[in-house]
Amino acid sequence: MTFSELKQRCAEQGIKYAYGRFKKPTEPPHLVAFEVSSENFIADNIVYKKIHQMQMDYTFLDKDLVTQNKIEDNILGDIPWEKTDEIYLQQDECWQVSYMFNIEEE
Numbered sequence: 001m002t003f004s005e006l007k008q009r010c011a012e013q014g015i016k017y018a019y020g021r022f023k024k025p026t027e028p029p030h031l032v033a034f035e036v037s038s039e040n041f042i043a044d045n046i047v048y049k050k051i052h053q054m055q056m057d058y059t060f061l062d063k064d065l066v067t068q069n070k071i072e073d074n075i076l077g078d079i080p081w082e083k084t085d086e087i088y089l090q091q092d093e094c095w096q097v098s099y100m101f102n103i104e105e106e
Contacts, residue, residue, distance in 0.1 A: 001079050001103055006033065006056075009075040015067065028094050029060040029067055039102065050105035059089075059096045068097075076101060 001009075003019070010017035016030035033056040041049035058071055072081075081101040088095055 001076075001101075002105075003103055006075070006103065013070045013074050015070065015075075029058070029064065031071070032057050032059070036100075052103045052105070054101055054103050056099045056101070057096050058099065059092075059094050061094050063095070071099070 007017060007019070010031055016022075016026055018026070018030070018032050020034055021032060022030070033054055035052045036055045037053045039051045039053055040047045041051065058068070060067070072083075076099060079101055081099050083100070084098045086095050086097045
């Protein structure tokens, strides 16, 4: 998957998405993705393939299995991913679960 494919898949599923942050306050449910590190393929001191280790936070007010299944089956369905436990963000009065996966440079 690439950055543009991730954005396109979120739009196709009707889920609000931003890389890094939304420019305006955005009510949940929504997805925010960001790079946490890289795992590049390097040989002879040259980066041959850039691989971005990503985290995508799904923030929601009420548990919605339909939306969560869209994320897991349709957006991330063809790549390996892991997810965290759901946590309650008391300050924001919402829930969040994070997905970890890799994106290759376009």
